[in-house]
Structure formats: structure tokens, C-alpha cells
Amino acid sequence: MELILMVENHGNLFIIPSSIEQLENVPFLLEEQKKLLYNIKYFIVENEKVSRKTIKELNLKTKLQSIMLFKHNDILSNLDKYFIPIYNGEDMGLLSDSGTPCIADPGSKIVEYAHLKNIKIQPLVGPSSIILSLMASGFNGQNFKFHGYIPKNSHDKENYIKKMMRSIQKERETQIFIETPYRNQKLLNDLVKILDKKIRLCLAINLTSSKERIICDSIENWAHKKINVDKQLCIFLIN
Amino acid sequence: MELILMVENHGNLFIIPSSIEQLENVPFLLEEQKKLLYNIKYFIVENEKVSRKTIKELNLKTKLQSIMLFKHNDILSNLDKYFIPIYNGEDMGLLSDSGTPCIADPGSKIVEYAHLKNIKIQPLVGPSSIILSLMASGFNGQNFKFHGYIPKNSHDKENYIKKMMRSIQKERETQIFIETPYRNQKLLNDLVKILDKKIRLCLAINLTSSKERIICDSIENWAHKKINVDKQLCIFLIN
Numbered sequence: 001m002e003l004i005l006m007v008e009n010h011g012n013l014f015i016i017p018s019s020i021e022q023l024e025n026v027p028f029l030l031e032e033q034k035k036l037l038y039n040i041k042y043f044i045v046e047n048e049k050v051s052r053k054t055i056k057e058l059n060l061k062t063k064l065q066s067i068m069l070f071k072h073n074d075i076l077s078n079l080d081k082y083f084i085p086i087y088n089g090e091d092m093g094l095l096s097d098s099g100t101p102c103i104a105d106p107g108s109k110i111v112e113y114a115h116l117k118n119i120k121i122q123p124l125v126g127p128s129s130i131i132l133s134l135m136a137s138g139f140n141g142q143n144f145k146f147h148g149y150i151p152k153n154s155h156d157k158e159n160y161i162k163k164m165m166r167s168i169q170k171e172r173e174t175q176i177f178i179e180t181p182y183r184n185q186k187l188l189n190d191l192v193k194i195l196d197k198k199i200r201l202c203l204a205i206n207l208t209s210s211k212e213r214i215i216c217d218s219i220e221n222w223a224h225k226k227i228n229v230d231k232q233l234c235i236f237l238i239n
Numbered sequence: 240m241e242l243i244l245m246v247e248n249h250g251n252l253f254i255i256p257s258s259i260e261q262l263e264n265v266p267f268l269l270e271e272q273k274k275l276l277y278n279i280k281y282f283i284v285e286n287e288k289v290s291r292k293t294i295k296e297l298n299l300k301t302k303l304q305s306i307m308l309f310k311h312n313d314i315l316s317n318l319d320k321y322f323i324p325i326y327n328g329e330d331m332g333l334l335s336d337s338g339t340p341c342i343a344d345p346g347s348k349i350v351e352y353a354h355l356k357n358i359k360i361q362p363l364v365g366p367s368s369i370i371l372s373l374m375a376s377g378f379n380g381q382n383f384k385f386h387g388y389i390p391k392n393s394h395d396k397e398n399y400i401k402k403m404m405r406s407i408q409k410e411r412e413t414q415i416f417i418e419t420p421y422r423n424q425k426l427l428n429d430l431v432k433i434l435d436k437k438i439r440l441c442l443a444i445n446l447t448s449s450k451e452r453i454i455c456d457s458i459e460n461w462a463h464k465k466i467n468v469d470k471q472l473c474i475f476l477i478n
Binding site (some may be wrong): 029146 | 379
């Protein structure tokens, strides 16, 4: 006997990935999943303008009724207001600006609250730059760590990079991280300076777009490469 | 000036995710990606029988010429034989049995070798149970660690679980891991016994299938749940 309580007359919360590359028209959802979304009239989103574009690509069958913007710093007890359509039996969609909501992107507080209220969550398959870059790196994918942004301050950054290197040497664990695009070149230079020559670095640049490039090599060889990663969407992996 | 050498007359290596749930006919690839694969005649795969089924769903336009099985314990210097079609200008596909190749699944040695030979890698968007479960958990997705399988031995396992708990308490880092399906129930019981009452545990069960269930709660509340996870595909997340 199982004691899960799902409130039957509530709607579902669909977690909807969007395109990683918002400038090009890159497809991002399975046709079969799009069909699940045709009747959704209410969305909880990170940014209205970006989300209107994504929602347009979903080709909704019914008229969009409302887009609710959630705030990154909303506390749990303030979230109830977003769920009124769900309480009235309507399905809702959760969208962030690029790629997968809740992962290196906001949204997890909304999902946490939905669990508290026994609302059914349905995550949809879509592009994740973390997964795409790890698949394409050839690095260890049996255990890995995603750090998000690493420290900005030079001293803390150097210590952090050295700590990641020790996890590679100890457990072969792949380390994955990101940086604000305009600081990518600086981070690349720092990595080449700080890491041991045998450590391998993979950059996955502009994933899913026509300008996608995946470059993996030892730090020793990176020192001679002249790759410009400034202001480009970039995932860093070391192993 | 950029000094990347891609051998122009070589084919590309497509890394192709497959269905997580092989028993049901669950769609797993974007239509636009399927079109990129129509002309592929050569595949490097983990298991022939499973892959024949996946390849059938790709609806290849040309006749399949060859399926090459790679061995998990192949060493880098033995891998050249798989790439002969690519050297002859043919695109190839890399497939594992379920979900994403190279991530909690074999394949990364093949990709590592392809990088050494300057072969262009194209990862395709598809279902990843790690990403789907993390999106749907409501847990911290800004930094997380995937462990693969944790130790089997009782003593080592207990220490490992306690170490994961410290990473949560120190950095709020979500911990993600898996177990052989027939040991899932034992692991669930151990987690409830070992973890602090306030730690939250999420189980994502049978993802993408009609039997998908995502259950997140505190250890305190899990102690009273009667959920049977034996012999089911299950991702464990704690936060």
C-alpha cells in the first residue's frame, strides 16, 4: 500500500526547457511533448519578453491567459499566488530564459513549493548545456560535479581551481563550471596558468547553435591555442 | 587567428541519446535532429539488440551497413578500428543502451579518441535522467554532484552517505546517485536510517514512462511513507 497523496482536481506543473540559443531559431522540444502543452493558458516565467517568444514556438491551441513573473528572491511563503490556476484545475508551465529551468537557472523554489502542495510535477526533455558538453567532452561521465559560477576574486579563484584539480587527481571526477560571457577569456587564461599541464580542458562554445564548437585538449596544448571565447556562451570542463 | 585543425574530409561523430524506458515506445529525439541522422550507415554501440531497436526508430533513409560493438575495457590505442568509416568520409552514430551515452553510461573513451583524431563531435539533445530528476526535485540546481553508484559494503556506504550529507550542510550542494534496481529498496531504507531528519530526499522513479513518479520529502516524513522502489529505475537525490 502506498500513501502518496496527489490532489486529483489540481492541474499539473510542467517544467519546460527552452532553446539555449535564443538568437537563432533552434528547436528545443519533442513533438510529443509539445502536444502535452497545447492547452496550457498560464505560465510562470523568469522573464516576460523571452518567454513570450518561447511560448509562441509552442503553438498553443488555446488563448494564453496569463504570464506570471516570479522573483528570484521570493520566499516560500510568498509563492502561493502563482498557483491559483493550478488550484482551479488548470495545468501550468514553468519556463526560464534559456535551457533547463532550475539547473544553473532559477525555478527550483517554485518546484519546491509545488511538492509541498502535492502538485504533480512533469519535467520535459530538452537541451541542457551541462549534459551536451559532458557527452561531447570524452571526459569521465560516471561521476562529475557542476559548480555554477566559481569565485571572481583572484585569490579565491586560484584556490578554487586548485581544489577542483585535487578532486580530479583523487577521484577522476569531471569538474564543470561557467562564467559570465565577458569574463570567459580571463578565466581561460587563468586555467592555463594555474592547472597542471596534464589536466585536460574542454570548452563547449555556443552549443546547439550554428556556431557550436567543442574543443578538448591538455592544458599543455591549450597554452599554444589561440581561441577567442570572449562574449560567447561557454561551458568549461576539466578532467 | 584560430589554430583548430578539423580534418575536412572526415565524417562527423553524432552522439545520440536513446529512450530511458526501453519497454514502452517513448519518443526521445527532436525531429530536426532525426533528419541529421537519416543518412548514417554506421553505428558504434554498447549492445547490438537494444541498438537495433533504437536505430529502427530513427527511420534511416539509407541501408544500415554496420553496427560496431565497443568493449567497455577497450584501451585508447585499440579504438582506431571503429573509425574507419569516418576516415572514409562517412558520418557515424554513437549509441548506448538507455538515455545519454557517456553519462552514467559507457562511450566516453570513443569520444576521447575522436578528439585525439580531430573528428568533429555533435552531441544531440535527448533524455537525461539526471537532469530530469534534478529539474523536478525542487532542489538546488546551481551546484550539484553526480556520484554514479555509491559503495555496496555497509560500512563504506554509511561513511559515504555521511560524507554526502556534510557536502549538503556545507555548500547546499545537491547529491545525485543511483543503485542497481534490485538494491533500491535497501538503499532507501539505509538513507532513512542514516540521514538527518531535516535532509530532503527525492526519488525520481521510471522517468519518461507512463509509470513516472517524483516524490520529494524530508527524511522525517519518508520514515512514514510506504513506497516500493524495488526493481524500478530510480534516481536518488538528497539536499
